[in-house]
Amino acid sequence: MSYIPPKKQQKAIASLLPIVTFIKPYKWVALLALLVLLITAGLNLSIGQGVKFVIDSGFIAGSKEQLTQAISGLVVLISLVAVGTFCRFYLMSWLGERVSADIRKAVFNQIVHLHPSYFEENRSGEMMSRLTTDTTLLQSIVGSSFSMALRSALVLLGGLIMLLVTNIKLTLLVVACVPLTLVPIMIFGKRVRKLSENNQSAIADISTYAGEIIQHIKVVQSYTHEEKEKHAFGGEVEKAFNVARQSIKQRSFLIAAVIFLTFGAISVMLWVGGMDVLEGRMTGGELGAFIFYAIMVAMSVATIAEVYGELQRAAGAASRLLELLQIDSAIKDVTEPKPMHYGNEVSIAFKNVDFYYPSRPDTPALKDINLSILKGKVVALVGPSGAGKTTLFELLQRFYDPQQGTIEFNNEVITQVSLTELRHSMGMVPQHPVLFSSDVWHNIRYGNPDASDEQVIEAAKRAHAHDFIEQLPDGYGSFLGEQGVRLSGGQKQRIAIARAILKDPDVLLLDEATSALDAQSEFHVQAALNELMQNRTTLIIAHRLATVTHADVIVVMDKGQVVDMGTHQGLLESSVLYQKLCELQFDKAQSIESVTT
Numbered sequence: 001m002s003y004i005p006p007k008k009q010q011k012a013i014a015s016l017l018p019i020v021t022f023i024k025p026y027k028w029v030a031l032l033a034l035l036v037l038l039i040t041a042g043l044n045l046s047i048g049q050g051v052k053f054v055i056d057s058g059f060i061a062g063s064k065e066q067l068t069q070a071i072s073g074l075v076v077l078i079s080l081v082a083v084g085t086f087c088r089f090y091l092m093s094w095l096g097e098r099v100s101a102d103i104r105k106a107v108f109n110q111i112v113h114l115h116p117s118y119f120e121e122n123r124s125g126e127m128m129s130r131l132t133t134d135t136t137l138l139q140s141i142v143g144s145s146f147s148m149a150l151r152s153a154l155v156l157l158g159g160l161i162m163l164l165v166t167n168i169k170l171t172l173l174v175v176a177c178v179p180l181t182l183v184p185i186m187i188f189g190k191r192v193r194k195l196s197e198n199n200q201s202a203i204a205d206i207s208t209y210a211g212e213i214i215q216h217i218k219v220v221q222s223y224t225h226e227e228k229e230k231h232a233f234g235g236e237v238e239k240a241f242n243v244a245r246q247s248i249k250q251r252s253f254l255i256a257a258v259i260f261l262t263f264g265a266i267s268v269m270l271w272v273g274g275m276d277v278l279e280g281r282m283t284g285g286e287l288g289a290f291i292f293y294a295i296m297v298a299m300s301v302a303t304i305a306e307v308y309g310e311l312q313r314a315a316g317a318a319s320r321l322l323e324l325l326q327i328d329s330a331i332k333d334v335t336e337p338k339p340m341h342y343g344n345e346v347s348i349a350f351k352n353v354d355f356y357y358p359s360r361p362d363t364p365a366l367k368d369i370n371l372s373i374l375k376g377k378v379v380a381l382v383g384p385s386g387a388g389k390t391t392l393f394e395l396l397q398r399f400y401d402p403q404q405g406t407i408e409f410n411n412e413v414i415t416q417v418s419l420t421e422l423r424h425s426m427g428m429v430p431q432h433p434v435l436f437s438s439d440v441w442h443n444i445r446y447g448n449p450d451a452s453d454e455q456v457i458e459a460a461k462r463a464h465a466h467d468f469i470e471q472l473p474d475g476y477g478s479f480l481g482e483q484g485v486r487l488s489g490g491q492k493q494r495i496a497i498a499r500a501i502l503k504d505p506d507v508l509l510l511d512e513a514t515s516a517l518d519a520q521s522e523f524h525v526q527a528a529l530n531e532l533m534q535n536r537t538t539l540i541i542a543h544r545l546a547t548v549t550h551a552d553v554i555v556v557m558d559k560g561q562v563v564d565m566g567t568h569q570g571l572l573e574s575s576v577l578y579q580k581l582c583e584l585q586f587d588k589a590q591s592i593e594s595v596t597t
């Protein structure tokens with residue numbers, strides 16, 4: 001643990017305070033747990049008196065009857081402590097689990113609403129660790145560390161008072177000895193903590209490495225890199241082992257030193273106290289009770305020292321989580337949305353739109369875009385890679401807001417209408433269909449969670465997907481594997497199309513697949529798309545021009561700008577860039593005319 005100036009330390013621990021808001025709904029559980037904690041701490045301390053009673057009334061007085069009585073009393077006391085500990089442990093751990101579950105939900109709820117550019121700046125692995133590691137750390141604080149610290153503080157205080165009451169001379173000895181036991185804890189504890197942090201990050205490196213290899217196993221095998229990867233992974237594992245070995249060494253020293261010092265100190269106490277007993281200055285029971293309290297005090301101090309380090313680590317986690325919870329989404333939903341009028345002739349209009357991605361504030365991704373799209377028309381966006389076609393889709397769905405100009409949907413500026421309604425009106429079929437690790441039902445129903453089984457099957461039929469789904473091992477109940485790995489490219493696309501059909505959006509945003517499908521797949525996908533495009537305003541990002549020659553309007557884009565607009569035939573005559581694109585794609589020998597027919 002590195003040195004933190006006092007002011008910063010206060011701030012660090014203070015950052016745990018916001019957890020209180022998460023504990024508030026369960027304040028009665030928390031109060032009950034605290035009450036039980038208070039009682040058990042008191043009972044724990046009273047065991048010392050029980051020990052004294054057993055020794056003095058039983059052994060020293062030499063009365064069997066009194067010994068039985070004393071032991072019975074002690075057993076009752078210990079039983080009460082056991083019951084109290086059960087309640088405290090259960091209630092506190094329950095509270096810890098409950099609070100961390102609530103924090104996890106709050107963080108996830110926040111994440112799903114955040115603007116997409118946030119995820120460009122923050123790696124998904126880091127977000128995952130917010131959700132898992134950081135919340136687990138807080139769980140251990142609420143569920144155990146806090147109660148341990150509180151119990152130890154109470155026992156420390158009570159124990160010291162009991163020590164003073166029993167024997168002042170010996171108490172001074174204890175006060176001198178306790179810091180002595182703390183020295184190795186401080187020295188080795190610091191090293192152990194540092195090493196175990198290193199160890200954790202080494203383990204995290206291992207799992208990241210293995211995760212990547214497992215995900216890309218086919219690439220590894222096809223390049224026959226198995227041996228190389230085994231060697232590299234082995235190296236990572238050995239690195240982690242070496243860190244662990246150092247940590248174990250320090251830990252072993254720590255345990256040995258603590259045992260030696262603790263028992264050494266107890267022996268000295270026994271000697272000094274034993275002398276007092278022999279000289280009649282105190283009873284044997286008092287000495288027994290004294291040693292009991294001394295051990296409790298020492299253990300409490302050790303616990304507090306350890307928990308303090310943990311509290312600091314948790315403070316870091318709490319401030320990271322709080323930071324995440326306080327981020328405002330850059331895409332804000334309007335508080336009083338304007339109603340959407342679907343009867344307008346113009347469906348979508350871009351007016352003088354300029355847009356820069358947040359990570360590239362100097363390079364416009366879109367510049368001075370003016371575009372009107374009429375209801376029910378099919379509009380194709382074409383242009384070289386990086387022209388800004390996908391960006392146009394992103395703005396339309398309000399994943400980003402433009403810095404200049406406005407985008408209108410049914411004559412309303414999209415920032416003024418409900419975000420849910422806007423996105424509900426649009427259906428996106430991406431270039432690489434996104435499938436979830438679930439069955440076909442779930443994946444198609446993603447388009448409309450309320451759809452009945454019949455509606456899902458109907459959508460699949462219209463998407464030309466029904467037949468191949470029927471042939472899967474469990475039909476619609478077949479698990480599609482992570483990212484739908486158990487399907488072909490064309491099949492994945494047809495599932496995505498079925499999903500869009502089920503959503504039944506007003507506007508269809510289609511990012512055509514770049515990779516060519518085989519003729520039969522192509523036929524099915526195209527037929528499914530034709531079905532989907534019926535009676536809808538459709539925007540297609542066209543990578544293969546042959547598929548959009550019949551579009552009502554083709555928009556030619558380059559370097560973030562609209563350079564030409566028109567029909568295929570018109571553009572062939574007027575647009576230099578379009579001609580060039582066509583020449584690149586269609587076999588020259590076949591000539592441009594052949595595709596127009």
Ligand SMILES: Nc1ncnc2c1ncn2[C@@H]1O[C@H](COP(=O)(O)OP(=O)(O)OP(=O)(O)O)[C@@H](O)[C@H]1O
Nearest residue numbers: 120357359360365384385386387388389390391392
């Ligand atoms: N998230 C992002 N952050 C920063 N710049 C981006 C981001 N996404 C795209 N760009 C940049 O914006 C420009 C337009 O990209 P866009 O993806 O819209 O092009 P595109 O026409 O769809 O290209 P393609 O046909 O290759 O998919 C490119 O220069 C690209 O590098």
